[in-house]
Amino acid sequence: MRPAGQRPGDEDRARQDGPDRFVLPVGELPTRGPISTDMPVPAVAVAVGAHPDDIDFGCGATLAKWAAHGCVTHHVVMTDGSKGTWDPRVDTTALVTTRRHEQERAAAILGSSSVTFLDNVDGELASDATQRRALCEVIRRLRPTVVLGHDPWRRYRLHPDHRHAGWITVDAVVAARDPLFFPDTTEPAHRPDAILLFEADDPNHIESIAPFLDAKIEALMAHESQHRSTMGIDSSEAGEATAAFYRAVERQAAEHGALASLDKGEAFHRLACS
Numbered sequence: 369m370r371p372a373g374q375r376p377g378d379e380d381r382a383r384q385d386g387p388d389r390f391v392l393p394v395g396e397l398p399t400r401g402p403i404s405t406d407m408p409v410p411a412v413a414v415a416v417g418a419h420p421d422d423i424d425f426g427c428g429a430t431l432a433k434w435a436a437h438g439c440v441t442h443h444v445v446m447t448d449g450s451k452g453t454w455d456p457r458v459d460t461t462a463l464v465t466t467r468r469h470e471q472e473r474a475a476a477i478l479g480s481s482s483v484t485f486l487d488n489v490d491g492e493l494a495s496d497a498t499q500r501r502a503l504c505e506v507i508r509r510l511r512p513t514v515v516l517g518h519d520p521w522r523r524y525r526l527h528p529d530h531r532h533a534g535w536i537t538v539d540a541v542v543a544a545r546d547p548l549f550f551p552d553t554t555e556p557a558h559r560p561d562a563i564l565l566f567e568a569d570d571p572n573h574i575e576s577i578a579p580f581l582d583a584k585i586e587a588l589m590a591h592e593s594q595h596r597s598t599m600g601i602d603s604s605e606a607g608e609a610t611a612a613f614y615r616a617v618e619r620q621a622a623e624h625g626a627l628a629s630l631d632k633g634e635a636f637h638r639l640a641c642s
């Protein structure tokens with residue numbers, strides 16, 4: 369029996385289904401299709417990241433492209449980033465404040481309309497009902513056409529917050545779309561059209577980003593507190609290290625784009641929600 373609210377095609381099979389094929393809710397074999405590119409610009413997009421900077425690494429250029437074409441984009445950051453340093457003597461309260469401002473600057477560079485900080489303690493995120501409810505409320509309030517987030521099925525992903533943020537994202541989409549999940553939220557149920565999972569274990573969708581790679585790099589550089597620990601940029605060798613970081617971002621974009629014979633891209637696993 370199909371779970372309440374679930375429809376044929378809820379799983380990652382929808383793109384393969386012909387109009388005359390009835391899809392059972394359980395037991396269908398996974399299917400592979402050609403890699404798709406450049407979905408229609410959504411009206412509203414919500415990107416969810418574990419830490420300040422994750423969204424900008426994972427889908428910053430796609431968000432910049434969509435915003436430039438009229439999409440209303442939003443950042444949602446699950447944790448406070450309070451462990452994002454190699455300095456054990458750091459004032460973590462000050463670090464949290466710094467990282468909030470950096471994320472707000474980066475989001476503005478990408479044309480994002482808002483940043484929601486859910487303020488969980490960095491490193492202690494749990495994919496539980498409390499977190500699902502919190503993100504479900506955000507999705508019902510912002511009513512995105514597309515939700516972007518970490519791929520929870522990415523193998524060998526070491527950081528627990530990335531795994532948990534991925535689960536919370538996909539589970540919160542299910543909760544947001546079905547009215548009997550968290551029925552006492554302020555806003556009614558909302559079903560996005562699609563989820564795009566970045567750091568994808570099995571990429572099946574590429575967004576072309578060539579004109580927007582510079583905006584992505586500028587947004588990443590706004591995370592100044594992360595230059596040393598995440599980007600390998602030490603103040604003593606800033607010029608060469610910064611150039612090396614730029615080359616790394618450009619190389620990754622070229623590798624992602626090459627999956628679909630594009631010049632530069634961001635790769636995702638695309639899931640249908642309907």
Ligand SMILES: [Zn+2]
Binds near residue numbers: 418422527530
């Ligand atoms: Zn992270």
